[in-house]
Amino acid sequence: MTSTVPPGQTPDAVLGRLATTLTQDFPFADLVRDPLPTGAGLQAHDAADLLLLDTVATWAQARHPLDPVVVLDDRHGALTLPLLAAGVSVRLGQDSLSHERSVALNAQRFAAHLAASGQLTRGEIGPELLAGARTVLLPLPRSLDALDQTAHLVAEHAHEDVVLLAGGRDKHMSPRMNEVLTRSFTSVVAGRGRSKSRVITARGPRRGRPAPFPRTRAQELPDVGSVTLAAYGATFGGARLDPGTRLLLEAMAAAVHSGTLTTERAIDLGCGNGTIALWLALQWAGLSVLATDQSADACRSAELTARENGVLDRVEIRRDDALSSVDEASEPLVVLNPPFHDGNAVDPGVAQRLIAEAARVLEDGGQLWCVWNSHLRYRPLLERLVGQTRQVARDRQFTVTVSSRRR
Structure with missing residues (x-):
């Protein structure tokens, strides 16, 4: 199966135009932040998570292969669990142990939703987890160094037609993120904003670049x-x-x-x-x-x-x-x-x-x-x-x- 999206473009995730949705029936409000602190204004998902999932659906609609999807640094399961509930297999890698435990706790809470789900595979963020991946989801990190390291790993080890979808809130994003992604990919395109969030799509991996870290x-x-x-x-x-x-x-x-x-x-x-x-x-x-x-x-x-x-x-x-x-x-x-x-x-x-x-x-x-x-x-x-x-x-x-x- 080959994507119908030309290089340099990304499909817009417009609600009402999606043949399928990963967000409509999932109870995001029931996700919890445990073991991390809870409080006013803190929740276990945000608008960028929803936009990332809807963007995945647009790529599936454009005939890009999803299964399995690699999800990196999911905080509380807002990306991983809806994909699993929709029958999509997920490889999950997380830098944060607190976030690992949060996703595991939410997976237990949502066991009924995941009864006939896709398969979840956990692993370290590295070559084995990313090998042959066609679709990678990433909440944009605060650190440009973290983004550079992740982009390099995806470009080196994922499939040659990989689509890296990196989402974030507008207030936390900057043009420098596009510049960092361009070091590892030939095509970096920002999608249409929604709910003060946006997804950057990176395609065309540049292979052979020296590892930027340690x-x-x-x-x-x-x-x-x-x-x-x-x-x-x-x-x-x-x-x-x-x-x-x-x-x-x-x-x-x-x-x-x-x-x-x-x-x-x-x-x-x-x-x-x-x-x-x-x-x-x-x-x-x-x-x-x-x-x-x-x-x-x-x-x-x-x-x-x-x-x-x-x-x-x-x-x-x-x-x-x-x-x-x-x-x-x-x-x-x-x-x-x-x-x-x-x-x-x-x-x-x-x-x-x-x-x-x-x-x-x-x-x-x-x-x-x-x-x-x-x-x-x-x-x-x-x-x-x-x-x-x-x-x-x-x-x-x-x-x-x-x-x-x-x-």
Whole structure:
């Protein structure tokens, strides 16, 4: 079967003109965000998800093969579950462990809808998952590096007539996304907008382009000197030392030299590229460090950072949803530079959840060292969830605090 859509064009997903729809009968409002926080203005699907599904239907109507569809980084199942319910088989790959668990929970809730569904295959985002794929769905990531890495993987490993459909909300999209996609595809076309959302269609893979990630960069860390940081595409901040982490490490170094900070174990919670875990391992020669992150790319980055600097024997990298695998009241020190986004959405509940998890695993008298954007005013939250909190450093943008756990 060959698509009837000429190169450089994409069919418009106009409601009322679709022979079949993937969105009309599915109860999207019943999807939940668990295990991620819920709250006012937060829901488990958006208009971009619906437009992506309707765009898939237009490509099916234009005789483009769908089965199986590869879905990447579905947040809560709003893409995967309607496809399965319509009898379409799906290969699903997700960077986020929290999102993996959310899709699994919603699949259980929707078991009756999926009784005679297509087949779901889960896997890592990589060559095996994408091999021979004809249709790939992707919610546009916030990071251009993440988009570049994904586009390269699709172009290299999917079928030569693959259609990559990347959807997002207009307020989160930019022309630079088209430019990034053009590095890996000969045809990049934005579809008609609907409900303040849009789908970019990429076709014609450019094969043979060198892999853009991982990347490494030499950086100077406070008190330990020159190191090599590494990052894959979806890792927050890339292979750089971000200014908040720099302020945090400067404050911790001062505490080490004054004798007020000592430990035999430490956790780098939300480790990203592994900067904090690396600094801890270099600061204390005998220290055992656990670096956790819910992002597969972050864990790969932290592992490469530790290996590049010769401390992998003392740094354990663990992909975890917050600290779900760590026992209560078991740890003396947790270090945290919390995110305040879930994907493109600003979500203070993400940081609150991580702070609560740090409080759960800290032993009596254990410390949480935390850096945060000063305008977020986390100190009352830290006092309530962890314990007595004092400010140890502050600049024009960031605040560093240390909270002592009392049980």
